[in-house]
Structures are given as C-alpha cells and as structure tokens.
Amino acid sequence: MRIRTGLFAACAGILACASAEPKPTGTGVERLMFVQGPAGRLRVSDGGQGPGLPVVFVHGLGSNFLVWREQLDHFRKTRRAVAYDQRAHGESDAPKDGDYRIESMAADLRAVVAGLGIERFFLVGHSMAGTVLSAYEGRYPDSLAGVVYVDAVGDMTQLDRDAVAAIEKRESSSDYGSKELVADYTRMVGPKARPETRQAVLDAASRFSPRAFAAIRSNMVRYDPRLDVERYRGPKLAVEVQGNEFPGMASRLPGVKRETIAEVSHWLMLDNPRALDEKLDAFFAGR
Numbered sequence: 295m296r297i298r299t300g301l302f303a304a305c306a307g308i309l310a311c312a313s314a315e316p317k318p319t320g321t322g323v324e325r326l327m328f329v330q331g332p333a334g335r336l337r338v339s340d341g342g343q344g345p346g347l348p349v350v351f352v353h354g355l356g357s358n359f360l361v362w363r364e365q366l367d368h369f370r371k372t373r374r375a376v377a378y379d380q381r382a383h384g385e386s387d388a389p390k391d392g393d394y395r396i397e398s399m400a401a402d403l404r405a406v407v408a409g410l411g412i413e414r415f416f417l418v419g420h421s422m423a424g425t426v427l428s429a430y431e432g433r434y435p436d437s438l439a440g441v442v443y444v445d446a447v448g449d450m451t452q453l454d455r456d457a458v459a460a461i462e463k464r465e466s467s468s469d470y471g472s473k474e475l476v477a478d479y480t481r482m483v484g485p486k487a488r489p490e491t492r493q494a495v496l497d498a499a500s501r502f503s504p505r506a507f508a509a510i511r512s513n514m515v516r517y518d519p520r521l522d523v524e525r526y527r528g529p530k531l532a533v534e535v536q537g538n539e540f541p542g543m544a545s546r547l548p549g550v551k552r553e554t555i556a557e558v559s560h561w562l563m564l565d566n567p568r569a570l571d572e573k574l575d576a577f578f579a580g581r
Contacts, residue, residue, distance in 0.1 A: 323341060324339055324340070324341040324366075325339070325340045325341055326338070326339055327340065329378070329405060329406050329409035329410070330405065330409070331381065331386075331387075331401070331402040331405040331406070332398065332401045332402065332405060333381055333387065333389035333390070333391070333393060333398065333402070334381065334386065334387025334388070334389060334390070335386060335387045336378050336379060336380075336381065336386045336387070336402055336405065336406060337359070337378060337379040337384055337385040337386050338359075338376065338377075338378040338379075338406055338409075338410070339359050339366065339376065339377050339378065340374070340376050340410060341366070341370050341374070341375065341376075342366075342369060342370030342371070342372075342373055342374040342375045343370070343373075343374065344371065344372040344373045344374075345372070345373070346369075346372045346373030346374075346578060346581065347373060347414060347415055347416060347439050347578070347581050348373055348374040348375065348376065348412050348414075348415040348416070349369055349373060349374070349375050349376070349415060349416040349417075349418060349574075349578070350375075350376045350377070350378075350403070350406070350407060350412070350415050350416070350417055350418070351365060351366070351375070351376070351377040351418045351419070352377075352378075352380065352403060352417070352418070352419035352420070352423040352426055352427065353377070353379070353380065353383070353419075353420055353421075353423060354419075354420040354421025354422045354423050354446075355421060355422035355423075355507065355510055355511070355514075356383070356475075356479065356498055356499045356502040356507060357383065357420070357421075357495070357498050358379045358383050358384030358385075358498055359377035359378055359379050359384060360384075360494075361420065361494070361498075361561065361563060361564065362377045362563065364563065364564075364567035364571070365418075365563060365567065365570065365571060365574070368567070368571045369571075369574070373578075374412070376406070376407075376410060376412070378402075378403075378406050380399060380402060380423070380426070381394070381398075381399060381402055382394070382502075382503060382506040382510075383502065388503065388506060392509065394506065394509040394510045394512075394513050395513050395517075396425045396426060396429050396513050396514065396517040397429050397433075397517075399426045399429070399510075400426050400429035400430040400433060403417075403426060403430050404430065404433070404434060407437070413437065414436075414437055414438070414439055415437065415438070415439060416438070416439050416440045416441075416442070416577075416578060416581075417430065417431075417438055417440070417441045417442070418441075418442040418444060418574065419442075419443060419444065419446055420444040420445065420446055420561075420563065421444075421445060421446055421447060421560065422446075422447055422510065422511075422514055423446060423447075424443045424446025424447040424448060424544045425447050425450075425514050425517050425519060427441055427443060427446070428448075428517075428519035428522045428523050428544075428547070429517065429519070429522055431522050431523055431525060431526035432519075432521060432522025432523070432525045432526065433522070435525050435526040435527070435528070438526060438528055439528065439581055440528055440529040440530070440531070440577060440578070440581070441526065441528070441529070441530045441531070442530075442531045442532075442533060442574060442577060443530070443531070443532040443533070443534075443544035443545070443547075443550065444532075444533050444534075444562065444563060444570065445533070445534050445535050445538065445543075445560050445562055446532065446543070446544040447514060447542060447543070447544060448519065448532075448542055448543050448544035448545065448546050448547045448550075449518065449519055449520060449542060449546065449547060450514060450515040450516075450517075450542040451515070451516065451517070451518045452541070452542075453515060453541075453542060458515050461511075462508070462511070462512055465504070465507065465508040465511060466508045466512075470504050470508065471504055472500060472504060474504070475499055475500075475502065475504045475507055476496055476499050476500050479495055479496055479499040480496060482560065483495050483496070483559055483560070483561070484559045484560065486557060486558055486559045486565070487558075487559035487561060487564075487565060488559075488564065488565050490564070491559060491561050491564040491565050494561075494564060495561055495564075519547060520547070520548065523547045523548055523549065523550075524548055524549075527549075529551075529577070530547070530549050530550040530551065531550065531551050531552075531553065531573075531577050532544045532545035532547075532550050532551070532552045532553070533553050533554070533555065533562070533570060533573050533574075534552060534553075534554050534555075535554065535555065535558055535559070535560060535562055536554040536555060536556040536557075536558075537554075537556075538554075553573055555569045555570065555573075
C-alpha cells in the first residue's frame, strides 16, 4: 500500500493556429494559442513582461495549464511566463499513434519554447512532469537557467516491480474507466487540500482519458532520469510537501536541493500559491 500511495502522490514548433481572442488578466493580456507539436496541437498560454528571464510551467498527470493560474499571474508582473497543456490533456491533441513516452513529451516542451522563440528560461514542473523536466534537461541543458520540481517524480525505476505490475494490470484493464480514475484522484488529493483544490483536481480528472492515464504512468515508472539529470549542471530545486518521504521523489535526484511547504496537499500550488511563489522568487532572484 505504501508503494501504491506513493505512486499516486508522486503522480508544442511553428505556430499552428491563430491566437485565440486575447484574455484580460490582472497583469495584462494573456495570449492563448496552439503550437504544433510532434504529435499534434498543443494549447499554450503566453504572457507577461519585464526584465526577468522567462519561466515555463508544466502541469502534472490528468491536469491542465490552469493549475498554474496563480503563478502565471504573479510572475507575469516581472517576466514572461508560459504554460501549456501536455499531449492528451486539456485542449491539446492526443497522439494518434498512442506515443506517451517521456522523451516524446519532452519533445512537446521543446516545440512549445521553440515555437514561441524562447531561447533560455527557467523550467518548473509538477508531479509526473518531473520526468518530462528531467528528459528535457538531458537533451537541451544549455537552454535552461534553472529547474524546479514541484512535489514531482524523480526516479521510479527502483520501485518494487511486482507492486508496479499489479497497479498497471488494474489501470490497463477495460474495467478501469472514468469512475475509477476519479475515485483514485479523490483518494490522492487527501485531507489537506482546500475545497477549491479538490474541486479543480477532480474536475480535470473527470475529463481525462483513463487509457492515456495508464499509458503515461507506465512510461513514467520505466523512465530512468539519472543520466539526463547529470547532463544539466545548473541549479536544481525540489519544492515538496513537508513529510513526503517517498523514495521516488525528485529531491532524491543528483544535485537537487530540497525545500518543503507544510500543511498542503500534493497540489501545493493551489493550496498555498503564495508560499510556492516566494520559493520561486528566491530561486529566480537576480535572473
């Protein structure tokens, strides 16, 4: 059960379409658009201005870019801030060939930043996106000014394979549908989540494909990040939930410094956005 709980808790480029109607925000205009990724269109939110280096946010499994709304509004006061829906999430296309390899999802990230003309930036990712960050680090280390893992997955290859196989068998079954997926997320969100957090997480999960969920999780637990992480020698930080000592977390990766936030759920950016913003502000300071 501990491994099962840990797995859940740890759990595009050329511009392809014209931008959607600009959306006013507290920090100016948010530009919603689609960027063409390797396997289809990726919905992107772009905005912000100021002297700071850009920051790109990557959401976790079963979510969408809106999970970063508070961070986007905060950082767009001082720098360009971008977030996007990963393949098969939100309004982004699902790959027709069923390719959910972590390396392919990192290629989506590359398509987004290339399509937006971003050359160097900070990279922030939550939960499953930790594997996407690590894969990106190994392939494009020179484009990164720093990496922040937000209660994110590190190396899951050392987990008990029998336990992993049992979970995969259940999640890949034809009996595993949206009802079961939402029930699992209900357990995962936990008692410390704000009501608004719980609602946002479950709403997103209810619209997510159980087949995509199972495929991404299977690739996540097989991806070995160690060589990729070692290729990037820049600053790396893990901001994790206080008390989360699951061995597959990103703070166990080489060269990653750890900080924690107390009294929050796995979705700490929704439960206590100010605390996360402060840690990111300190990490970005002067750059």
